Amino acid sequence: xxxxxxxxxxxxxxxxxxxxxxxxxxxxxxxxxxxxxxxxxxxxxxxxxxxxxxxxxxxxxxxxxxxxxxxxxxxxxxxxxxxxxxxxxxxxxxxxxxxxxxxxxxxxxxxxxxxxxxxxxxxxxxxxxxxxxxxxxxxxxxxxxxxxxxxxxxxxxxxxxxxxxxxxxxxxxxxxxxxxxxxxxxxxxxxxxxxxxxxxxxxxxxxxxxxxxxxxxxxxxxxxxxxxxxxxxxxxxxxxxxxxxxxxxxxxxxxxxxxxxxxxxxxxxxxxxxxxxxxxxxxxxxxxxxxxxxxxxxxxxxxxxxxxxxxxxxxxxxxxxxxxxxxxxxxxxxxxxxxxxxxxxxxxxxxxxxxxxxxxxxxxxxxxxxxxxxxxxxxxxxxxxxxxxxxxxxxxxxxxxxxxxxxxxxxxxxxxxxxxxxxx
Numbered sequence: 001x002x003x004x005x006x007x008x009x010x011x012x013x014x015x016x017x018x019x020x021x022x023x024x025x026x027x028x029x030x031x032x033x034x035x036x037x038x039x040x041x042x043x044x045x046x047x048x049x050x051x052x053x054x055x056x057x058x059x060x061x062x063x064x065x066x067x068x069x070x071x072x073x074x075x076x077x078x079x080x081x082x083x084x085x086x087x088x089x090x091x092x093x094x095x096x097x098x099x100x101x102x103x104x105x106x107x108x109x110x111x112x113x114x115x116x117x118x119x120x121x122x123x124x125x126x127x128x129x130x131x132x133x134x135x136x137x138x139x140x141x142x143x144x145x146x147x148x149x150x151x152x153x154x155x156x157x158x159x160x161x162x163x164x165x166x167x168x169x170x171x172x173x174x175x176x177x178x179x180x181x182x183x184x185x186x187x188x189x190x191x192x193x194x195x196x197x198x199x200x201x202x203x204x205x206x207x208x209x210x211x212x213x214x215x216x217x218x219x220x221x222x223x224x225x226x227x228x229x230x231x232x233x234x235x236x237x238x239x240x241x242x243x244x245x246x247x248x249x250x251x252x253x254x255x256x257x258x259x260x261x262x263x264x265x266x267x268x269x270x271x272x273x274x275x276x277x278x279x280x281x282x283x284x285x286x287x288x289x290x291x292x293x294x295x296x297x298x299x300x301x302x303x304x305x306x307x308x309x310x311x312x313x314x315x316x317x318x319x320x321x322x323x324x325x326x327x328x329x330x331x332x333x334x335x336x337x338x339x340x341x342x343x344x345x346x347x348x349x350x351x352x353x354x355x356x357x358x359x360x361x362x363x364x365x366x367x368x369x370x371x372x373x374x375x376x377x378x379x380x381x382x383x384x385x386x387x388x389x390x391x392x393x394x395x396x397x398x399x400x401x402x403x404x405x406x407x408x409x410x411x412x413x414x415x416x417x418x419x420x421x422x423x424x
Contacts, residue, residue, distance in 0.1 A: 030115030034166045038079065046070060047078060050174035053167060054221055055108075055144075057154055059086055059101055060186035060267070062275035064144070064154060066167055074219035081164065082275030084148040084282075084293060085155040089269050090185040091201045093127060096139035099152050099271065102127040103185055103204075105211055105224045105231060109178040113169065120146030120158040120294055121165040125181050131226035144181075147294030148282070150272060158294040180221050188212045190253035191262070197254070198264040198315035207231050213243050213250075264311040270301025279303060 034049055042048060047068045054067040054075050062083040067075040086101045093100035106126035114122045122145030128137050139152070146158040156164060171179065185201070186192045188209040196202060207230045211222045214233050223234035235243060274282055282296065283303040310318040 027116070029162065030113075030121055030165065030169070032162055032166055034170065035163055038163060038167070042068070042078065045076060045078065047076070049167070049170040051171065052176040053078075053171045053179045054182070055168075055179060056182045056184070056215075057083070057144075058184050058187050059090060059103070059273075060192070062086065062273055064156065064164075066164065068171075075215075075221070076219070078167075081156060081160050082277050083154050084157045084160075084278050085150040085272060085274055085296075087150040087152055087272035087298075089272075090196075090199075090267060092137070092204060093132075093139060093142070093152060094137050098139070099150075101150070101152055101154065101183065101272070102132070102142055103183050103208065104129060104131060105208075105222065106181040106183065107178045108168070108181050110172045113165070113172070114143070117143070117145055119143070119149070119153075119155070119161075121161050122146070122153075123165065123168060125154075125183070129226070131229075131231060134226055135229060147296070148274075148278070149295050149297040155294075182211070182215070182222075184208055184212065188250075190250050190257060193250070194254045194257040194262045195265050197258070198311050198313075199266060200315075204230075209250075210243075210247070213246050214239070217242050217246060264313075264315070266309045266311060266317075267306040268309055269306045271298060272302075273305060274299075274302050279305070 039049065045068075047070065052069040054069070056065045056067065057063070064081045064083055066078045066081070068078045069075045088098065088100040091100065092104065093102040102125065104127075106129055108123050108126055112124035112126065114124065122143040125142045125144060127140060127142040143153040144161065144164065145153055145155060146161040148155050148157055168179065185205055185208075186196075188205075193202075193205075193209070196205070199205070211224065211231055211233050214222050214235050218235070218239045225232045225234065278293075279302065281293075282299045312318050
């Protein structure tokens with residue numbers, strides 16, 4: 001009993017970098033109970049609010065997952081939350097002020113819970129960890145917090161972070177000494193690894209995948225240590241063989257995708273991103289406070305998501321050809337008859353390039369839910385981010401002059417559709 005009281009007291013008194021003394025006076029928002037709908041979800045999955053938790057976050061997909069450990073000692077997914085804002089680019093955090101969201105394996109203890117955050121509620125992710133420090137990475141106070149503004153943090157909205165905070169509070173208050181926080185650049189799928197295979201961070205990301213694979217095979221918290229500039233994972237021999245088999249299968253799938261023509265790309269973000277469910281709602285919003293999202297800032301550049309840059313086999317950017325150049329590149333010299341020449345005077349050449357259509361999302365857009373006042377605005381979203389697409393403007397019609405006699409003329413052929421790798 002005394003242990004639980006001490007843990008609860010540490011949750012109330014713990015302060016982090018986002019502290020605001022004005023909020024500490026009389027605020028009880030850190031004591032708000034877990035919503036009844038989430039409690040019911042736990043019940044259907046055989047979970048209780050006291051069960052230990054584990055958190056996984058994915059930057060590219062802008063999603064954060066909460067897992068809970070059952071009576072069998074294995075973790076199961078409880079809920080997935082959309083991230084309203086993260087900043088920077090894919091890749092680890094290296095220094096103070098680079099606006100990067102860290103990537104790696106961290107631990108959150110009761111002392112890292114901050115009930116008096118400037119951003120409603122928050123908890124410190126634990127950056128820098130032992131590996132970060134060994135590699136000279138600087139900075140700190142990297143939070144999961146409310147609002148929709150990020151300087152290297154995961155901004156979850158006020159309403160979402162209240163629920164996440166409550167779930168973590170109950171698990172820590174029941175005796176969990178600290179929960180693991182796994183932060184990834186993207187979901188470690190074969191497709192993502194094939195697309196980003198030439199990124200300078202790929203060796204680091206493959207190291208992260210070792211830990212991701214260990215968790216997905218065992219469904220147990222990964223035992224992590226830092227050594228020789230990489231994460232070392234302590235896995236029992238039986239599980240290690242299954243993890244190794246998974247790695248071989250995934251590498252084979254990556255090789256097959258490359259053989260089928262999967263092109264290497266890199267994603268260039270204006271400054272981080274937002275979950276697709278927030279994108280339309282935030283497209284024309286900047287520097288305001290919303291009653292559901294909290295403070296919103298620096299939204300310029302997120303309305304269309306990241307720019308997809310094609311790479312050649314050496315990892316260099318492939319220059320983009322302008323639409324007009326694409327049209328003329330496909331033209332050839334052909335003899336034409338006088339009748340065809342006359343016809344060319346009165347007819348226009350069809351546009352050369354066609355727009356690449358974006359796939360439709362299968363669920364109701366989040367902004368419609370938000371402005372419709374639905375109670376579970378910030379509940380689990382299963383929608384995947386929209387595929388990145390590019391549109392090429394149609395070429396202007398070619399003008400031809402009257403011809404008095406047959407003469408050679410260049411006939412334009414429709415350019416092949418521009419292929420753009422989907423960033424799933």
